[in-house]
Amino acid sequence: MTITHATGYAIKDPKDYFNFELTKYELEPLEDNRVTVAVECCGVCGSDHHTISGGWGPWETKFVVTGHEVIGKVVEIGSKVTEFKIGQRVGVGAQVGSCGECKSCKGPNEQYCRQPVHGYNTLWYDNHEHQGGYSTHVRAQERFVFPIPDALESTDAASMLCGGLTVFSPLVRNGAGPGKKVGVVGLGGLGHYAVLFGNALGAEVTVFSRSDAKKEDALKMGAKRFIATSKGFEKDLQFEFDLIIVTASSSKLPLDELLSTLDVEKKLVFVGMPEEGLSNITSQTLSGNAAALASSHLGNKQEVEKMLKLAVEKNVKPWVNILPMKEAAKAIKAVEDNTVRYRSVLLQDINA
Amino acid sequence: MTITHATGYAIKDPKDYFNFELTKYELEPLEDNRVTVAVECCGVCGSDHHTISGGWGPWETKFVVTGHEVIGKVVEIGSKVTEFKIGQRVGVGAQVGSCGECKSCKGPNEQYCRQPVHGYNTLWYDNHEHQGGYSTHVRAQERFVFPIPDALESTDAASMLCGGLTVFSPLVRNGAGPGKKVGVVGLGGLGHYAVLFGNALGAEVTVFSRSDAKKEDALKMGAKRFIATSKGFEKDLQFEFDLIIVTASSSKLPLDELLSTLDVEKKLVFVGMPEEGLSNITSQTLSGNAAALASSHLGNKQEVEKMLKLAVEKNVKPWVNILPMKEAAKAIKAVEDNTVRYRSVLLQDINA
Numbered sequence: 001m002t003i004t005h006a007t008g009y010a011i012k013d014p015k016d017y018f019n020f021e022l023t024k025y026e027l028e029p030l031e032d033n034r035v036t037v038a039v040e041c042c043g044v045c046g047s048d049h050h051t052i053s054g055g056w057g058p059w060e061t062k063f064v065v066t067g068h069e070v071i072g073k074v075v076e077i078g079s080k081v082t083e084f085k086i087g088q089r090v091g092v093g094a095q096v097g098s099c100g101e102c103k104s105c106k107g108p109n110e111q112y113c114r115q116p117v118h119g120y121n122t123l124w125y126d127n128h129e130h131q132g133g134y135s136t137h138v139r140a141q142e143r144f145v146f147p148i149p150d151a152l153e154s155t156d157a158a159s160m161l162c163g164g165l166t167v168f169s170p171l172v173r174n175g176a177g178p179g180k181k182v183g184v185v186g187l188g189g190l191g192h193y194a195v196l197f198g199n200a201l202g203a204e205v206t207v208f209s210r211s212d213a214k215k216e217d218a219l220k221m222g223a224k225r226f227i228a229t230s231k232g233f234e235k236d237l238q239f240e241f242d243l244i245i246v247t248a249s250s251s252k253l254p255l256d257e258l259l260s261t262l263d264v265e266k267k268l269v270f271v272g273m274p275e276e277g278l279s280n281i282t283s284q285t286l287s288g289n290a291a292a293l294a295s296s297h298l299g300n301k302q303e304v305e306k307m308l309k310l311a312v313e314k315n316v317k318p319w320v321n322i323l324p325m326k327e328a329a330k331a332i333k334a335v336e337d338n339t340v341r342y343r344s345v346l347l348q349d350i351n352a
Numbered sequence: 353m354t355i356t357h358a359t360g361y362a363i364k365d366p367k368d369y370f371n372f373e374l375t376k377y378e379l380e381p382l383e384d385n386r387v388t389v390a391v392e393c394c395g396v397c398g399s400d401h402h403t404i405s406g407g408w409g410p411w412e413t414k415f416v417v418t419g420h421e422v423i424g425k426v427v428e429i430g431s432k433v434t435e436f437k438i439g440q441r442v443g444v445g446a447q448v449g450s451c452g453e454c455k456s457c458k459g460p461n462e463q464y465c466r467q468p469v470h471g472y473n474t475l476w477y478d479n480h481e482h483q484g485g486y487s488t489h490v491r492a493q494e495r496f497v498f499p500i501p502d503a504l505e506s507t508d509a510a511s512m513l514c515g516g517l518t519v520f521s522p523l524v525r526n527g528a529g530p531g532k533k534v535g536v537v538g539l540g541g542l543g544h545y546a547v548l549f550g551n552a553l554g555a556e557v558t559v560f561s562r563s564d565a566k567k568e569d570a571l572k573m574g575a576k577r578f579i580a581t582s583k584g585f586e587k588d589l590q591f592e593f594d595l596i597i598v599t600a601s602s603s604k605l606p607l608d609e610l611l612s613t614l615d616v617e618k619k620l621v622f623v624g625m626p627e628e629g630l631s632n633i634t635s636q637t638l639s640g641n642a643a644a645l646a647s648s649h650l651g652n653k654q655e656v657e658k659m660l661k662l663a664v665e666k667n668v669k670p671w672v673n674i675l676p677m678k679e680a681a682k683a684i685k686a687v688e689d690n691t692v693r694y695r696s697v698l699l700q701d702i703n704a
Contacts (some may be wrong), residue, residue, distance in 0.1 A: 056636075103591065104616050112616045112641055114591060173617075239455065239466060256629075264456055264464045265525075267644060270635045277608070277634045283622045284408075286647030289464055292619060293645045295638030 360487025
C-alpha cells in the first residue's frame with residue numbers, strides 16, 4: 001500500500017520561524033523513478049535558517065518543512081528503480097530531482113540542472129510541493145538517493161550529504177591533494193568539513209577566521225595553520241594558495257585580500273550564501289594573479305560516493321551535536337547565534 | 353656608442369594630464385639581457401589615461417612618458433641577447449621585465465611575475481626609472497621583446513601588443529575556438545580585439561553593449577550577434593556561453609546577469625580596469641552554474657607569437673586611427689570621451 005502522507009515539523013510563517021508545528025501533509029506521487037525514505041535522522045543546515053526566516057525571499061510552498069541532510073531506510077521504490085531495495089539504509093541531500101535531459105544532467109553535473117528540485121520549499125515538475133527531512137518521510141529521484149557505507153554512523157553521515165558535499169566537490173574539482181595548499185575561510189559547519197576533507201585528501205589546510213577563538217578546534221580537525229584575518233594578514237601570503245574555500249556566510253569578508261593570496265589562475269570558491277551581494281573586490285587584485293572568484297553548488301552522485309568512501313578510509317568524523325527532532329527550534333537558534341560546534345543532527349521522534 | 357638618453361612626450365603633473373611636454377631623460381642601463389628599441393609608432397591604451405590622470409593612484413616615477421604598445425627597430429642589444437639583431441623590427445608591450453626566478457616566471461607565466469617591471473611609470477630592480485613609448489627609445493628585457501612578422505603593418509601590430517594580447521590570452525587559455533560561444537562585453541579597443549581574435553580563432557562571438565550604437569561595427573568585425581543590455585536581457589541566455597570577456601572599464605556593469613549566462617564552471621574574465629571596486633555580484637548567481645569571475649593580465653611570450661601568427665594567417669586587421677605623436681593629447685582626449693574607433697596609434701615625429 002502506497003504511503004500517501006508524511007508528518008513533519010513545519011514553519012507556517014516566516015515571521016514566526018522558531019515555531020515548528022507538527023503537521024501532516026500529502027506526499028508528492030512516488031512515480032516510477034522515485035524512492036520513499038523513512039527518516040532516521042536529519043542534519044540542520046544554515047540554508048534551513050535562511051529559508052524559514054524568509055532571508056532568501058518568499059517561499060514557493062504554502063508552509064516549509066526544512067531538512068536536506070537525511071539518513072533513513074528505503075520503504076518504497078518506484079517501478080523503474082534498480083539501485084535500491086526495501087530496507088536499505090540510504091541518504092538524501094539538498095536536491096531530490098533534476099530534468100535528466102539538459103547538458104548539465106548529462107555532464108554529469110546534475111546539481112547544475114536547469115530545473116532542479118531542491119530538498120524542500122520547492123515544486124516538482126507537476127507542481128506538487130516537496131518538503132524536507134524534519135519529518136517522517138521524504139521522496140527523491142533514484143539519482144539523488146545515496147547508499148551509505150555500513151562503517152558510517154547515520155548521525156555522522158547525515159550532514160555530509162549537504163555540508164560535506166558542498167566543500168568536497170570544489171576540493172576535488174580543484175585538485176586538493178598532496179602538495180597542495182588549501183585555505184578555508186570561516187570555521188562553521190561547512191568550514192569544519194572543508195578542514196576534515198581537505199586534510200583527508202592530503203592537502204595542507206590553513207584556516208582563516210576573524211579571531212583566534214576557534215584555533216584549537218581547527219588544529220584538532222587537522223589544519224596545519226590558523227590565521228586571524230587582522231589588517232594586513234595577506235602581505236606574507238602572496239601567491240601562496242592553490243585553492244581557497246570561503247564557507248563564511250557574510251558579505252563583509254576581506255575578499256580582495258584573500259584573492260591576492262592565490263597562486264596564478266587559482267580559484268577562491270565561495271560556498272557561503274550571504275543574503276546580500278558580494279563586494280570588496282577590485283579587478284586590479286584579480287588581474288595580479290589571474291585569480292577567480294567562483295562558487296559551487298553541492299556535487300554530483302559520483303562525488304557523494306567518493307566522499308563517503310574517503311570518510312570510511314580516513315575515518316573522517318564530523319563534530320556533531322545530536323538532538324531529538326522536536327528540538328529543531330533550539331538547533332535553528334544555535335545556527336542563528338553561530339554557536340553550533342559544528343553541526344546539529346536531529347533524531348527521529350515523531351510517532352506517526 | 354651606448355645610447356644614454358631618450359626624448360619623449362611627458363606628463364609632469366596628474367592634474368594637467370593633457371599637457372605633454374617634449375622632455376629629454378636618462379635611459380636605464382642596457383644590461384646584458386636588454387634590448388634598446390628606436391620607436392617607430394606606439395598605440396594609445398586606456399591605461400595611459402588612467403595613469404597620467406592619477407586615477408590608478410600616485411606615480412612611481414617623477415614624471416610619466418606613457419606608451420606600452422611599441423613597434424620599432426632594434427638599435428642596441430645587451431651582451432647576452434641572442435634572439436635579436438640590430439635593425440630587426442620588433443615590438444614591446446606593457447611589461448619590460450620580470451625577475452626570471454619565481455614560479456610564475458618559470459610557468460611560463462612571466463606576466464604574473466611577483467616583481468614585474470611595467471611599460472612605464474615603473475622602477476627597475478636597481479630603482480632606475482622606466483618610461484614608455486611616446487618617445488624615441490625604450491629598453492626591455494629580451495623576453496619582453498617580440499619579433500614582428502613581415503606581413504603585419506607596424507601600425508596594425510602596435511596595439512596588438514597590449515590591447516590584442518590582453519584579450520587573446522584569456523581567449524586561448526579558456527578554449528575559445530570552433531563550437532564555442534564567446535560573449536564580449538563592451539566594444540572599445542579591447543572589445544574590438546576580442547571580436548576580431550575570437551572570430552579568427554573560430555568561436556561564435558556575441559557582443560554585449562549598452563545601446564545599439566556599435567551594432568553595425570560589431571557585425572563587420574565578425575560578431576554573429578549583438579545584444580543591448582537592457583533590463584532582462586539574460587533571461588533567454590541561461591547556460592549559453594563558454595566564456596565571457598568583459599572589456600568595459602566600468603564598475604556598474606550587470607555582472608550578476610552576465611554571470612548567469614555562462615555554462616557550468618565557465619569564466620567571466622574581467623579585463624577592464626575600473627578605478628572603483630566591482631559589485632553587483634551575488635553568491636546565489638555564482639552557485640547556480642558554478643560561474644567564476646576572473647581576470648587576466650596580458651599574456652606570455654608564446655601567446656604573443658601565436659597571436660601575431662594568427663593575425664597573419666587570418667588577416668586580422670585592427671581598426672586604428674593614426675596620428676603624429678605630437679597629437680598624443682588628442683588621442684588621450686578621445687579615450688576619455690570614449691570616441692576612439694577603436695584604437696589610436698601615434699607615429700614617431702621627434703627629431704632628437
